[in-house]
Amino acid sequence: MSVFAGRLTDALATAQDRFRGVGDQLILAALWLFFLVFGTWAILTETDAFAVGVVTGSILALGAIGLTLIYGILKFAHFAHGDSMMLAAYVAFFALTGKVVGERTDVELPWSLNDLPGATSSIPWPGEGEFSFGYGLLLALLVAVVAAVALFILLDRLVYRPLRRRGSGIVIFAIAFLGIALAMRSLMLMLWGASPRLYVPGIRPTTDLPFDVRIVTDQIFIFFAALVLAALLYLLLFRTKLGKAMRAMSDNPDLALVAGINTEQVVTWTWAIGGALVAAAGVMLALQAQLKPELGFVLLLPLFAATILGGIGSPQGAFLGGMIVGITQEVAVAQDLLDISPGYKFSVAFVILILILLLRPRGLFGVKT
Amino acid sequence: MTAVLRVQDVVAGYGEVEILHGVSIAVSEAEIVAVIGPNGAGKSTLLKAIFGLVSVRGGRVELVGRDVTNIAPDRIVQSGMSYVPQTENVFPSLTINENLEMGAYVRRDGLRDRLERVYDLFPDIAPRRAERAGRLSGGQRQMLALARALMLDPKVLLLDEPSASLSPKMVDSIFEKIGDINRGGTAILLVEQNAKEALSFASRAYVLAMGENRFEGEAKEMLDNEEVGKLYLGA
């Protein structure tokens, strides 16, 4: 009798699991269907807004790629992500122009990357037209990458590692990130002031795309940068030993230690690669928009929305999530069906975030935990 | 016979709580040694202390004559000892192949040969190598966990309750597998709740109670020992 009852409960549990699986699959399918239909509709009726959305999406995707790595592997909601991006962008600005605010006005270093021969002459775009920047900006990006990697490793040693040793929960880390974000933003204001800055002053060259879409040529660069970095992160995580160790750590840090993985080393690598991605995202953001200290925090909600929508830890999810959030934001305030004020642009990201957290917290590509 | 693993008067614990108050054991080459004892005797803590997961406050741990007390686990793995935790001993989102690869993380060379050798030993999981480990059944996970620990061909294997929460049939095949591993020359130190099973399988055994050595001897003799039987075997 008891055996029978046991079998019955087992069968029920299996059925329930299977049903839950089916429900889960249905929600996922519904989400994909919705995004496909919405995307097609947006391309057809709001082509311009869609194109702007792809650009915004590229920026969000770039930021989300770094965030998804840190969030996925280290399990930290990295609230300093937006501000780190902006800080790295300013470092690139400094390397490029040598400018910081002095007593009241800018002072300039005697030498900067812009002084290199031909550093400011525009790089031609293979298709048609040219980018706004020369190779000087690419070198500046490199400087920003080095600076961000160094800063992240330093912060890990000085702040996160002691907290980790103490067994602090994610909340303590979140508060620490908040303090660091605040310090970073004040540092930017101290060194470069509150007024917006640009890498390259003046009007930016544009390119005509099919369907009467004209975009700033730089935006093509930004889009491909996002695509390439997402692909590279995918290859890192799924094809290299280090990446596999990162995923192993994300699964079970204690077991990773037992298996003989030097987990501290993997943490350092994660911050280092995260730093490089942050710098790339920040420089692209500043190239697309401008350099402005507050911009980092403003981006935080859309970045988290993109990361969680895509599935935490998934590079392809971060790319797609960034695109979906970017496009939805732009199309939502451009369309005429619902009267949504442009002021709510970033609130759209929040609505997406809430819906995904309620419907499918692990996102489009996330692994069940 | 020389001892591959020698634990001398180890004192260890968590925070302010001391769990082990001076435990000593020794494992000789290619031997199977069981550690049995009641709940809370410190059996699992002993394995963790040996493996550098719980800091050792007194005494020492020697692996093939080398002092490995309080050495980081990645270096212990390199020195020839592996450890299989009781639960959550596979990486569920990694494929089986990747799980095994993680077992050989500290080494750069010969991954392919090691994989083939381990797959030969565990033919059940070989055909599923590209699947995620999270989809394996409990018994298969245990096999995978053993396989991972064998990737570097360790001299000593520490097993924490390999039979826990497995069906009786699965328990037999796990023990059979452990026997195979041992015949390949790997010494085994195993902690078991299921004392009878462990004693009939091991060559020697230690009884731990309240964080101290209580008995030690040949496993067969211990099975017949009245006092051990009364206290720990429910006889």
Place this chain on the structure above:
Amino acid sequence: MKPDRLITPLAFAAVTAAIIIMPAERSRDFDSVISFLVTFGTSVAIFSLLVLGLNVQWGYTGIFNFGVMAFFLVGAFTAAIITKGPAETEFVQYVGGFGEDLNLIPFLDSDQWLPFLVGILGAAVFCGVLAFLVSIPALRLREDYLAIVTIGIAELLRRVAIEESGLVNGTRGLPGIPRPLGDLVAPGDYKFVIFGIAVVILILVFIAVERGIRSPWGRVLRAVREDEMTTAASGKNVFAFKAQGFVLGAVVMGIGGAIFSYQRGAISPENFNHFFGTFIFWAMLIVGGSGNNKGAILGAYVVWGFWRITILLQAYDLPVFLETRIFFIRDFAIGALIVGFLLLRPKGLLPEVRRVSIWVDRLRRSMPAEAESADPHAPAG
């Protein structure tokens, strides 16, 4: 005394000395020093209310609210639109405006106090309802998701206040918020009245929160904070208790927001941002010591003192290089203060006193030999 224990009195003494000496040195006038101190004290009392609310949510219940601004803003605007008269001109549009209708007991001069009480009550109720609505989906989320969601809610509400210009007059803000008991004294002396109001309300709220926390109900809250599973296993509805803690904290924050709008006399959505509306209260709680209501107040005092000191510093002859950056340096220091406290003094200036219940306290008092048995440095869960 261990040197470690000196930090708290030293921090208190340093801030106190600075906020007395610096204005005194600047003005050399007793009245303006008193005026400065009273205004400072009013702000500390108001911010203490917000930090107390946060302490109920995080310090006692373990709910991670990164959107304090939401309740601060809702409390302030609710009180303002309840207390103000009806919107009249084309350029000032807002809902509510019941102030003049609330003079229900004219022979007791109710126009001087009743609308304000209703305003505070309204702020508390609105924040409570908002917190309850938020708690239904949000409190079941993982704590990192909850943090993001609360930031989002705060941002959304601020957006609504800005965009829906008919609601609270958009970015133009609400000027001319009446002053409670404003006819009692000359306008120049009003600061003493609002100081008194803020302090009395702070004391009342402090007593209420302390009572609540030491009651069996408060004990369950702390149990939820330490270990949700075990608490659930012992038959408590964890979600209900979390929601209650969240709502109570929001109510306290709403009251703080209400007094804030009475003190300011004019508010605008621009007054509220994530830094001033949320993070500074976290800084106060971390510095003061989460899980300790007195610590929450001390944190508000020290951090706000630090804030005012940097403003006072401007009066001195600083190098231009520093003078133009003094606020950024201050913000940097507050960020560094948060991280520094997390690393070096994670329990804050006044660490939580691990307390089982008032009954155990009384027992201990009657048995002094065992009074020290509670370990204040026991690891937090």
